[in-house]
Amino acid sequence: MLLGGKIAHTAAAMRTALVGLPTLRFDAMSTIGPAPVERSVIESITVKGREILVQWDDGIVLSTALRFSGEWHLYRADEMWRRETYRARVVIEVEGWVAVCFDAPIVETYRQPDRKRHPQSGGVGPNISQPKTDLSGCTQRLLDYRYGDAMIADVLMDESVVSGLGNVARSEALWAVGLSPYAKMADLSYEDCAVLIETASRIVQSDHETSPAVYGRNGHQCVRCRGTIEFKIIGNPRRNLYWCPECQGRLDRRLIPNNLLQGDHTPSHPAELMYLSDAVAARKRRKIFDDLNQLG
């Protein structure tokens, strides 16, 4: 069978077994994106080229690019897997069935903005590339964003929140305000949103007169802290994101030691989270300065 035909066949089998059922288990090993909430229902399974996409009713989409090594297998709950467990990239379990994606080179999850499902977010957000745009409307849309769990880097690309913001300006604006692209919407204050939108609008309207601080500079030194700039392709459509993990640690929950995020120590208030992530970032900065001092 041709490869494309095999993928279509697999997707059809998965559709029959999984669509319409609540998810009992979802594991996407080593993928950072959002996960469907427990018992959310699988709404559709589609094929796009050599990719299989699974969509849940809470708006989460899983995209698995299979290329030539990846494969989805469908098993009965008690059946032995035909590939080694460590090669599994995604496991989805519903009653009676387990779907396992092995060896896929790219596995991502993201939240699909769906204006039909959430009409209150309505229409297209203010265009920040226009000089007379009311930026406070944009700030308000960020602040009111429906999904507290969504990452700011994704939300900046959601046209129902802000329009006229290109991909380059997204990375540059987050760097300029020192905010982690992985910061969650629920953790952002009004001031965070306002400063970010104002900065993004300034960058867009300056028409990128200065050379980018992070965009296109992965592996290079950050001009602010001498950290190494990182790069990742995220979202749908896929877009390059660049950031400096050293000086953009603010509100990044991933930087906070696990013991502080557990039990009684769970930061319950954004201010506490900000304090913790700032403390981690400050410690990193101090280490860099100590290293520089030692070098004389």
Ligand SMILES: [Zn+2]
């Ligand atoms: Zn930096």
